[in-house]
Amino acid sequence: MTFQQAPHKLLVIPGPIEFDSSILLANATPGTSHVSPAFIPVFGDCLRLLKKVLYGEKPGNQSFLIAGSGTLGWDATAANLVEPGEDVLVLNHGYFGDSFADCLETYGAKVTQLKAPIGGVVSEADLVAALKSKKFKLVTITHVDTSTGVLSPAGRYAELIKQNSPDTLIALDAVCSVASEEIRFDDWGIDVVISATQKGLGVPPGLSVVLASERAIKTLEARKAPVGSYYISWKRWLPIMRAYEEGRPAYFATPPVQLVYALQAGLKAIVEGPQSLEDRFAAHKAASNKIKDGLAQLGVGFVPLGREISANGMTAAKYPEGVTAADVLPKLAELDIVVAGGLHKDIATTYFRIGHMGVTAVKTERGDLDKVLAGVKTVLDAARAKK
Amino acid sequence: MTFQQAPHKLLVIPGPIEFDSSILLANATPGTSHVSPAFIPVFGDCLRLLKKVLYGEKPGNQSFLIAGSGTLGWDATAANLVEPGEDVLVLNHGYFGDSFADCLETYGAKVTQLKAPIGGVVSEADLVAALKSKKFKLVTITHVDTSTGVLSPAGRYAELIKQNSPDTLIALDAVCSVASEEIRFDDWGIDVVISATQKGLGVPPGLSVVLASERAIKTLEARKAPVGSYYISWKRWLPIMRAYEEGRPAYFATPPVQLVYALQAGLKAIVEGPQSLEDRFAAHKAASNKIKDGLAQLGVGFVPLGREISANGMTAAKYPEGVTAADVLPKLAELDIVVAGGLHKDIATTYFRIGHMGVTAVKTERGDLDKVLAGVKTVLDAARAKK
Numbered sequence: 001m002t003f004q005q006a007p008h009k010l011l012v013i014p015g016p017i018e019f020d021s022s023i024l025l026a027n028a029t030p031g032t033s034h035v036s037p038a039f040i041p042v043f044g045d046c047l048r049l050l051k052k053v054l055y056g057e058k059p060g061n062q063s064f065l066i067a068g069s070g071t072l073g074w075d076a077t078a079a080n081l082v083e084p085g086e087d088v089l090v091l092n093h094g095y096f097g098d099s100f101a102d103c104l105e106t107y108g109a110k111v112t113q114l115k116a117p118i119g120g121v122v123s124e125a126d127l128v129a130a131l132k133s134k135k136f137k138l139v140t141i142t143h144v145d146t147s148t149g150v151l152s153p154a155g156r157y158a159e160l161i162k163q164n165s166p167d168t169l170i171a172l173d174a175v176c177s178v179a180s181e182e183i184r185f186d187d188w189g190i191d192v193v194i195s196a197t198q199k200g201l202g203v204p205p206g207l208s209v210v211l212a213s214e215r216a217i218k219t220l221e222a223r224k225a226p227v228g229s230y231y232i233s234w235k236r237w238l239p240i241m242r243a244y245e246e247g248r249p250a251y252f253a254t255p256p257v258q259l260v261y262a263l264q265a266g267l268k269a270i271v272e273g274p275q276s277l278e279d280r281f282a283a284h285k286a287a288s289n290k291i292k293d294g295l296a297q298l299g300v301g302f303v304p305l306g307r308e309i310s311a312n313g314m315t316a317a318k319y320p321e322g323v324t325a326a327d328v329l330p331k332l333a334e335l336d337i338v339v340a341g342g343l344h345k346d347i348a349t350t351y352f353r354i355g356h357m358g359v360t361a362v363k364t365e366r367g368d369l370d371k372v373l374a375g376v377k378t379v380l381d382a383a384r385a386k387k
Numbered sequence: 388m389t390f391q392q393a394p395h396k397l398l399v400i401p402g403p404i405e406f407d408s409s410i411l412l413a414n415a416t417p418g419t420s421h422v423s424p425a426f427i428p429v430f431g432d433c434l435r436l437l438k439k440v441l442y443g444e445k446p447g448n449q450s451f452l453i454a455g456s457g458t459l460g461w462d463a464t465a466a467n468l469v470e471p472g473e474d475v476l477v478l479n480h481g482y483f484g485d486s487f488a489d490c491l492e493t494y495g496a497k498v499t500q501l502k503a504p505i506g507g508v509v510s511e512a513d514l515v516a517a518l519k520s521k522k523f524k525l526v527t528i529t530h531v532d533t534s535t536g537v538l539s540p541a542g543r544y545a546e547l548i549k550q551n552s553p554d555t556l557i558a559l560d561a562v563c564s565v566a567s568e569e570i571r572f573d574d575w576g577i578d579v580v581i582s583a584t585q586k587g588l589g590v591p592p593g594l595s596v597v598l599a600s601e602r603a604i605k606t607l608e609a610r611k612a613p614v615g616s617y618y619i620s621w622k623r624w625l626p627i628m629r630a631y632e633e634g635r636p637a638y639f640a641t642p643p644v645q646l647v648y649a650l651q652a653g654l655k656a657i658v659e660g661p662q663s664l665e666d667r668f669a670a671h672k673a674a675s676n677k678i679k680d681g682l683a684q685l686g687v688g689f690v691p692l693g694r695e696i697s698a699n700g701m702t703a704a705k706y707p708e709g710v711t712a713a714d715v716l717p718k719l720a721e722l723d724i725v726v727a728g729g730l731h732k733d734i735a736t737t738y739f740r741i742g743h744m745g746v747t748a749v750k751t752e753r754g755d756l757d758k759v760l761a762g763v764k765t766v767l768d769a770a771r772a773k774k
Contacts, residue, residue, distance in 0.1 A: 003390070003415070005417045008417040008418070009425075011417075011418040011420060013420050015641070016418050016419070016420065016641065017418055018417075018418045019417065019418045024417065025415060027414050028392065028412060028415040029393070030392045030398075030405075030406065031398040031406045031591075032395070032403070033398060033400050033727070034403065036725060038396075067454060067455050067456045067459075067592070068454045068455045068459070068618065069640035069641045069642070069643075070640070070641065071618055071641075072454075072455070072640075074617065075617050078617070103618075106613065106614075106615070106616065198641060204418075204643065204646075205421070205454070205641045205644055205645075206454045206645070207593075226493065228493070228615065229462065229615075229616055230462050230489065230494070231456075231459045231490075231619070232618070233493075252458070253458035254402070254456045254583065254585060254592045256456075256591065256643075256646070257403060257585075257591065258414055259591075259593055259646075333424075338420050338423060340420070340422075
């Protein structure tokens with residue numbers, strides 16, 4: 001079927017992002033039973049293809065795709081892997097670190113936080129010192145904090161955790177990094193990757209996307225306290241996910257069938273498309289450099305304190321001196337360009353955020369990046385001319 | 388835009404159901420920000436229109452639309468309204484009663500169950516006796532148990548609860564009854580209706596749909612123990628839902644934007660369509676009678692022990708003597724008709740389930756019901772001829 005999505009403003013916030021028409025068409029799949037022979041292999045495909053995107057195909061790894069937002073993956077991690085009273089270390093790089101800590105405490109974890117300065121990352125020395133001070137059941141790392149655009153050195157953190165506290169589980173909040181930043185699940189020894197569909201995967205929001213290691217599953221199976229949630233209990237979902245992966249019907253709660261079709265289309269485009277995964281990550285880096293270099297030429301600064309700790313799928317850009325959110329956000333919208341305002345509470349009014357993930361970064365023939373840079377130039381020129 | 392959904396098998400399970408092409412097209416809405424001026428009123432519409440479908444427009448009532456399956460509404464009820472150690476009475480009419488009880492216990496409730504015989508309903512006398520035996524914080528009622536097709540007299544139960552234990556909260560699991568059975572939220576004095584999109588509402592799965600009374604919200608606000616979930620905490624969602632309803636942006640977790648567009652289309656079709664709500668319920672009753680009378684003529688019996696306690700949106704039909712699931716389910720699929728097998732563990736192999744909700748019931752010009760009856764006749768004739 002030919003399907004052309006409706007004309008609309010260019011969506012360049014750090015998720016949801018622009019979707020390919022083929023993905024939207026998959027999201028309009030006719031009514032289909034969640035346990036039908038038609039649907040089961042589609043779900044199975046998604047569970048398998050996710051592992052490829054994350055370089056996490058080691059036997060025993062388990063994907064979970066559950067109706068919900070990315071946030072639900074925090075609940076999954078906290079409720080399934082941590083027992084009440086256990087210590088968890090949160091490497092906090094902004095808004096989403098604060099929230100993950102709240103979530104962990106809701107399920108009874110004792111949380112210690114290492115808070116990076118705004119725009120910076122937790123230092124290796126602080127991490128090692130914390131690991132030596134106490135035995136942690138789990139360390140959580142925000143890979144890209146969507147509030148600041150900071151990219152943390154997740155692989156290096158994982159290496160330090162392996163060296164200094166090998167029994168500690170590692171959870172990576174990769175909501176804003178899956179498919180836009182390289183994640184080496186098996187090589188790094190990550191135990192849980194938490195993500196969602198509407199960012200680098202390029203699929204409408206509504207699915208919690210998680211990959212768990214065999215060690216995480218064994219931790220679940222060995223726990224003494226009951227899992228503190230019903231809906232997100234992996235004890236209930238594990239047989240379901242295994243069944244879908246093996247091609248058998250199973251039921252716990254109805255999956256979002258249309259969205260699973262859309263995710264299959266999205267994952268296939270990433271894994272089986274003309275580009276390799278490595279090319280995809282390189283394309284995101286190129287897009288990021290183009291946006292950041294272009295903004296710098298317009299006199300715009302950045303929230304992250306260095307290019308090497310800046311996300312490749314988004315940019316957190318500071319308003320130049322004398323320019324305010326009102327000069328930029330609504331004016332860009334008038335040009336049919338939708339960017340996001342600031343989110344980190346301490347600096348929210350001082351910066352804005354541009355997403356450049358998925359088709360916007362990879363399909364350069366769309367011209368999205370040029371349109372964004374031209375739009376920003378127009379609104380900044382207008383703001384400066386006012387004075 | 389003209390959009391014609393792809394040819395597909397007729398989906399007549401008790402949810403997901405057949406979707407109108409206009410709803411699927413809405414589910415293919417281009418990438419749109421969850422906090423944009425375009426989207427906020429759409430979300431607000433859904434929150435308001437849901438109240439109309441449930442005759443629940445009393446000020447103080449609060450809709451919640453959260454990415455997840457219908458099951459998540461159980462967690463919402465259990466985690467937000469019940470504190471650990473409080474007594475809950477579950478009126479159990481099958482598989483979904485068992486599961487709701489499990490969910491309540493996960494969050495620390497002390498559950499008492501009144502289990503109806505298979506195909507029957509809890510007696511009024513048993514309910515009254517239970518209410519007099521103990522003070523319950525909450526009574527849960529499964530309106531239509533999708534496993535048995537039993538329709539419980541929810542309005543009458545609510546009346547008895549009001550008379551005998553007026554302080555007790557009432558939660559109605561209406562996943563398989565919203566928009567196919569009349570629910571008088573305000574008149575009956577229900578405190579929580581729990582539903583999902585993929586049944587009577589005729590929208591793809593992936594949204595937990597809940598309406599809570601002012602009394603439920605006050606119960607939440609007065610609770611002493613912290614809410615036992617992060618993702619489904621109404622304390623986090625209440626300001627978000629109020630903001631969307633008032634036309635302001637707010638963020639806790641990303642809503643499933645495309646599905647909210649689809650829900651808006653679905654709710655508008657129900658509330659603002661050519662038919663009144665009353666006509667819609669009458670259409671479901673007529674469809675149900677047509678299917679049930681037609682099946683009876685084919686020598687098929689039913690799981691529910693009487694027409695007056697049979698759902699109008701689905702039928703749980705027993706295989707006639709000598710006919711098995713293998714004679715019916717795959718053979719109907721060959722005729723491009725998808726029905727569901729049995730789900731209640733004690734009788735799963737003895738019956739099948741047909742859904743007749745939404746367009747299948749209301750848009751009689753589609754001819755879905757005739758197709759189903761003709762298909763069942765064909766496969767039963769073939770099964771009987773084999774002997």
